[in-house]
Amino acid sequence: MPQQALVWFKRDLRIADHAPLALAAGADAAVALFVVEPEWLTSPECDAQHVAFMRGHVLALRAALAARGLPLLIRVGSVPTVLSELRRVFDFTHLYSHEETGPGWTYARDRAVGKWCRREGVVWHESPQNGVVRRLNDRSGWARRWQQRMDARQVVVPEQFRGISGLDLGTWPDDLVAQHGHADSRPLPAIGEVAAHACLQSFLDGRGARYRRDLSSPLTAEQGCSRLSAYLAFGSLSMRQVHQGTEAKITALKSLGTADARSMAYHLRGFAGRLRWHCHFMQKLESEPEIEFRNIARSYDGLREDAFDWQRFEAWKRGCTGYPMVDACMRSLNATGWLNFRMRAMLVSFAAYHLWLHWREPGLHLARQFLDFEPGIHWSQMQMQSGTTGINTFRMYSPSKQQLDHDPHGEFIRRWIPEYGTSAYPKPIVDEKTAIREAKNWLYGVRLTAGAKAEAAAVQKKHGSRKSGLPPSGKRRRATRHSDVPRQASLFADEGLS
Incomplete structure (x- = not known):
């Protein structure tokens, strides 16, 4: 039986180091999907800046995936309903996505999606994308597992997909967004996967030279901090990419042997340690x-x-x-x-x-x-x-x-x-x-x-x-x-x- 794959994007809006995409590349036919969920727009933590940042990333991702032959559909509604409607025109057998540790409404949605997949006979495969461990019973050994995940080889995504043509791509629902009071937004940082990597590189190449000293004061933190957190929150960078990029830079600096290089390596080591804290605290919500x-x-x-x-x-x-x-x-x-x-x-x-x-x-x-x-x-x-x-x-x-x-x-x-x-x-x-x-x-x-x-x-x-x-x-x-x-x-x- 031919395998037909649907890649469901949530807060993982990138191509590089993306396990669901890599899995879908092996299918006989594939389509990608992003769902604008009313539950998100009406949630008490959602703001116009989040919607605008998400919109920019989704549209940038659509263009990048199109270059690889994979259409990214945009749909509006509850995810189980969207999946049912989509399956009438694309009879996918496998659903691929990343795990998500989100607010209560996402937890309820994922349970509903799991129930839908079991009822419809669709195989749903969720991949981890950070150090958070599903169904963790004990924290013993958690740090070792984090290190193993972060040190593992990044997922290589093929350059070409067997994408399905002729489907309605859909558009971003600006009218619906405006109805929920999310039409305006504050100024945003540069958007997209390319911008995220540029931000990481600028930090590793110089802005992080005084990180430990700069991060506490609002006067110095604006430039001296990494400013990567929004990109990680929306998934245009993976935690593994940041970890491995930082470790590689520290190694390169140490090999130089100069006082300035040793100093910067010391500051970046402080930053590297904080990456573990990021997942450590996310694990708390995942577990409870x-x-x-x-x-x-x-x-x-x-x-x-x-x-x-x-x-x-x-x-x-x-x-x-x-x-x-x-x-x-x-x-x-x-x-x-x-x-x-x-x-x-x-x-x-x-x-x-x-x-x-x-x-x-x-x-x-x-x-x-x-x-x-x-x-x-x-x-x-x-x-x-x-x-x-x-x-x-x-x-x-x-x-x-x-x-x-x-x-x-x-x-x-x-x-x-x-x-x-x-x-x-x-x-x-x-x-x-x-x-x-x-x-x-x-x-x-x-x-x-x-x-x-x-x-x-x-x-x-x-x-x-x-x-x-x-x-x-x-x-x-x-x-x-x-x-x-x-x-x-x-x-x-x-x-x-x-």
Whole structure:
């Protein structure tokens, strides 16, 4: 029986190192598909910038695949319905896609697709595309498996496919997108697989020369960070490509033997370590999808939820809290869709501890603002920075200290808060010392109970790291200049890669 293959693209919008494409190339006939899902457009984390970035990548991918003889169809609707309709004109026997660790609606959709495939007799093959392991029962050995995947040879995709001609290609549904309020967008970085590789190369060829020093301040991070996180979130680069490219550059630099080369190798080694953190945190959502919606440690249930202050939340969202470093960071993020890791951590810490806001609503706002929104990292880290994991140290960032350390002359603040220093700028929304004292009293009041301690042991067993260099979250480490960086370094998608 002839094998007819359908390649379903999701957040893997590239050709290189793409296992589903390679598998489909061996079929007697093949077609590619991207589905614009109403469930995505109406989800609370979707934003106009995400839609525009996705659109650009899909259209660029369509052109690149067409050059290889593979048509990329664009369809609108729920995926099982789209598959049923497509099968009437292309009787595919195999469905190829990458695994996805996404929001709850994608988990429900994938279960529905699996049910549809079983009913219709279609073989569905899902390939991993990062270090996340499906159906993982124990974290022991996870780091070794990550290393094996990242060191494996990249998948070679043939230059030519046996594509089916004559099918309706479909168009991007701009009218439908506009109906859901996604017609406008912020300025976007360069789009497509070629642009993603250019960004990686520019980082490895020079921008990453001071990475460890540049990544913490919003003044230096804009250029000194990799800026690869959005490309990884949309899949125009694979994690393996970034890992292997970085390792090759480090090796080349070491062979030069010069002081400058050794220095850059040291900084890139710091970046390479953060790639592991990226997948480490995604694994948490894969292993426990409920953490998108509820506290990892149930001992903290009810602590903030019923006390949610919507006025404080709105002030935080707009960048009008009266704390200039917090407000400048929020305004910058709202305008650009990007912010460096330490400032992201500060925003969440301020919302969780100073304003005593439960993490879900602030997390949704940030998900819409981050172009590089990666669900697995995002929700794991929203909880980590809010103190609801049961195992992590409470990290209560002082906005004034962050300002002193990372914007001592007020350059970043003046750029984003033109009214700063005038009567138009609001007074602080809360008293910092009082707010932190009360937050500590509440949180340690829970953490020191017998029930919370027992629950923390269970959380550590399920989600804790098992590798040297990825310290178990519940253990304290001596606070040194560098030892704290890796633990901070994977906050949100850009943390590990920024």
